[in-house]
Amino acid sequence: MGFTTILDIIASIIIGGILMMITWRLSDAATEKTYNNSGELSLQQNLATVAQILENDFRKIGYCADWNKFPDPSKAVVFADTSNIIYLTDIDLDSDMDSIRYYLGPTSELSATPNPRDRLLYRVLNHESPLASNLGVTQFKMVYFDALGDTIYPPITVAGSITSIEINLSVESVAAYDQKYSSAFWRQIRLVARNLRNR
């Protein structure tokens, strides 16, 4: 074994080390990107799902399959607060009015998830148990407007004055690589439930 061989070995070790470093960094970067991209995909899907559910439900405020049973839709909103709303609608089209409540739970309920800000967005149909799944909701905020388009500030004493609603929804990934949470935001600038304006 001559001097050249020793040089070859040393050079091989250095090159091998560099390659291993590159591979390790590549693996780390690939893991991070994969984690983040998958997280963002889930995030977008969660956001679209929640937005579709909210739009579907909120557009039916005051609707009844038999309109004679609920002739004054202006009474459809029962309670309204920043992150809490109760309203009446015939969600199952059986001509009987149902009540739907949406509200945001506390962050402490999801202390098991790495994201400290995510919360459960609850949907309560009539007197059934509240339903929720962790979709990474961090903000569910509503702003209410009266017939002249002016903002109504909570506490709203006469819910019948509400004619349109702004819905703000923020969603974050429930877990993230190196705590770099992705976030997405959806806003329905003016959701007008048409039945609130009937007659």
Add this chain to the structure above:
Amino acid sequence: MSGKASLLLIMGFSLIFLVVSRNFGDVSNRAVDNFIDYHTETVAHDIAVSGANIAANNIFMDPTWDEGYDDVPFQNGTMNISVEILDPYKNIRQVTSQGTYRGYTHTAKVTLAPSKFSKFAYYSVSEGGTIWWTESDTVWGPFHTQDYLRAHKHPVFFGKATTKRSLIYYTNERTDKPYFYGGYEQGVNLPLPTNAVDDMEAIADDDGFKLSGHDTVYMTFDRDSLRYRYSYNAKNTVVYLPSAAPNGLIFAKDCVVRLNGVVKGQYTLGCSSNMSAGKGTIYLDNDIVFDKDPRIYPTSNDLLGICAENSVLITNNTPNQSDINIHGSIYCEKGGFGAEKYDTRPKSGNINLLGGIIQNTRKAVGTFDSNGLKTGFAKRYKYDERLMVASPPFFPGTGGFEIVSWYE
């Protein structure tokens, strides 16, 4: 040897990059798919809602319109609209609008019903001058005026309020803005018919009860009977209303009606005028109330329309000097609802109205000073919620439709 290792190294890295890039590409595709799905559903929804709006507008412009549309291109999608008559007797119509975009279809259904003036808690063509709605004024049902709505210190409107002309504040919006708890729309033109009371005659001839040829008719509803006479001291004639007026319409032609009593069932009284002075006016000589007050008996079917070609006035007499109770929807085609000699009669208590007032011109019922009521009546008007879905028989209609239900 080193060449083979290099080849393996390159192939290994290439494989890793292929897997990673495929994964990234897949994630990107699914993200775009997610966005496109939401966009597709939103556009299909928008097309369906636009179609429903177009169809509703067509029906508002032409109440007989029922042609619909087939495969109309709209917003890069297609729109299909059909109109179905759900109830031929009540003329209830349903518009079904389907919006299709990139294979996704959304449906909106709109139900429309003929609009009757009886649904209003308050309607006026003219507010009778510069009269302000003030902080002590509350309207409990639908409101419409063809005139300006003049607001002073936050009047309250619990039903939907519409005006043809604009909203005027006494001082400014901050101090005078009305509380609209049922919504508000401006620029809504809803004129009062000019011959709706005259048109009742033919309906009364068909299957109702008609009185004609006298200047004055004294009428007393005695539950399901009607007592009437043509002079104050004359003897009453009694008819059993379900037989005499099966369609529920009682019509007094070209005369003055003096009315009171207790109503059982659903009736509309029409009183016309052939341009004779004072005719076509209904005087309320005493209480005119339902047999079963719906506030006490929620299942009560009693309804009354009091339709005068000119005015409906509270008579200045002894029985009306301590409150008057009125149950019914009052319609004054050319005049208004008011109190006879409102500015000289004594303080007469309250007008306890359960129903609505539809009038051409707002009239006064009393006068006030800083100590309160000076002459005439104070107003205690309560809307009969049943008028949102029911109306007295043959009560004048607006000639158009209104949206009663919207599903999307």
